[in-house]
Amino acid sequence: MNQRRPVVLGISGSLRKPSTNTRLLSFIGGMMPETVAFHMHDDLAALPHFNPDLDLDHVQEDEAVHTWRAQLKAADAIIICTPEYARGVPGSLKNALDWVVSSGEFVGMPTAIISASPHPDGGAIALHSLTLTLKMMSAVIPDEASLSIPFASKIVGADGLVTDPGTLSLLNNLVCALNQAI
Ligand code: FNR
DSSP states (O other): OOOOOOEEEEEESOOOTTOHHHHHHHHHHHHSOTTSEEEEEOOGGGSOOOOGGGSSTTSOOOHHHHHHHHHHHHOSEEEEEEOOBTTBOOHHHHHHHHTTTTTOTTTTOBEEEEEEOSSTTTTHHHHHHHHHHHHHTTOBOOGGGEEEETTHHHHBOTTSOBOOHHHHHHHHHHHHHHHHHO
């Protein structure tokens, strides 16, 4: 029988083309076992600003919102990799999350979260804030699937590869913890 492979959806909190976080996410995608399918959502910028007036049953769903929700619904696990902006979660990522508070796609969803920053604290404040938001939405974040990566511009090479043994070990633990939670 042809069984469907579990889908892991990667979401980068950076819209920048040469983003460290997006490159790191691709790298992690390559670490996934062959038993899962890894896809990236790459269109957070298409989402309109969240407005509860547009989030009602009788209002026609915006196409970008529909696609965003459908991709989350089709996923069995999520990995979010984000920079920190001004000591917080980037607005485009927070906006995307606001669109799924009431529709509930994150409820019970195994979710790994990473903040990667060139700064020594690795964007830990944004990671903490993201944790609060996702827990409020009832996402499941395994202990080893939450990670701040400092000095990320050195850790993630221009070729998108990570070679630092300590970081590789943490990423490996994160991938294992997420797959166990699926
Ligand atoms: C930043 N950056 C940053 N870094 C950090 O660790 N804490 C912060 O509060 C901020 N604030 C901030 C604000 C703005 C407006 C910018 C443009 C940048 C630096 C940020 O971590 C760095 O640019 C990363 O390389 C961004 O991630 P990507 O786009 O490379 O994935």
